Amino acid sequence: MAGSPQASGKLPTDPTTTTAPAQSQFTIPAAAALTLLGSADENLIALEKQLDADIHVRGNEVTLTGAQADVTFAEQVFTELLALAGKGQHIGADAVRRTVGMLAGDSAESPADVLSMNILSRRGRTIRPKTLNQKRYVDAIDEHTVVFGIGPAGTGKTYLAMAKAVQSLQAKDVNRIILTRPAVEAGERLGFLPGTLYEKIDPYLRPLYDALHDMVDPESIPSLIQSGTIEIAPLGYMRGRTLNDAFIILDEAQNTTPEQMKMFLTRLGFGSKIVVTGDITQVDLPGGQRSGLRVVREILEEVDDVHFSTLGSSDVVRHRLVGDIVDAYEKWQAERDAEADGERRSSGKDRKPGDQRKRDGEKGTR
Secondary structure (H helix, E strand, O other): OOOOHHHHOOOOOOOOOOOOOEEEEEEOOHHHHHHHHOHHHHHHHHHHHHOOOEEEEEOOEEEEEEOHHHHHHHHHHHHHHHHHHHOOOOOOHHHHHHHHHHHHOOOOOOHHHHHOOOOEEEOOEEEOOOOHHHHHHHHHHHHOOEEEEEOOOOOOHHHHHHHHHHHHHHOOOOOEEEEEEOOOOOOHHHHOOOOOHHHHHHHHHHHHHHHHHHHOOHHHHHHHHHOOOEEEEEHHHHOOOOEOOEEEEEOOHHHOOHHHHHHHHOOEOOOOEEEEEEOOOOOOOHHHOOOHHHHHHHHHOOOOOEEEEEOOHHHOOOOHHHHHHHHHHHHHHHHHHHHHHHHHHHHOOOOOHHHHHHHHHHHHHO
């Protein structure tokens, strides 16, 4: 009706009547409509689940209705997705979810810029960061000589580092790539495995080979390894070396001791770059040994040209459930730590030595 608040834009005079919802209308370019809305409207369905504003689409015209803040936010999401489509990028439900998440985090960076950043392309497949923290991690690798990527499984720490290594090799910024990880069971148990030394350590290095196969022509990998252009070796093989003009990746660094971490970092030579990746919640060191990755931040945080990138459950790029699993484990661990702390306090194990001496002295004077 012409006299309705929505049509006239006036506020209702009845104080018991709620404020009229805000509304925004815009037209999607015909060329971008299918990309934006998705096959069988899968992206539209994802947007309806992610946004609080009501979305109505008729042809190429989109109408957003709801609270002013919700409508404004939805407009920003559509603007970013249209910019992403304009860059020729495929848009799926995952891109919708990540765009909404980045904008909700009040990021100063455009989700369209983050999700369209290409690191490496091979056979039509492009490797790129999928979250804001991943982009910051990749940027840090460009800007710093030593970078630590710390986060849970599935956040792309090693995969993105490998992509940057291959990119650097192709651009001739480095002459070789060195990939290493600690073989935690390098003692007795490893000795019981059949085969030569390289066959024994192969299971520990297999994840690095798998990532490499996604980025380099598999037929060329044996010759690259034979020529020394790509080297994949256990951490113990790094001792006593100086690594010049190399892109060096230490994977599973949570399973290094502080001494091993120091040994590895001091291999850095001229023209080289180091990326260290690991998950401090999955330490497999025997006998309760301290993890080198846990303590290195305290030691090197103030050192120039060393950067620490932290990724979390929101950066998981595997199945969505993996992020939920990571969050559940973190909550469970926090509850256990709180319970253990409470038990220590109630049992008096956290009393200061001076308190005990005072009590002993009181007993002696009675």
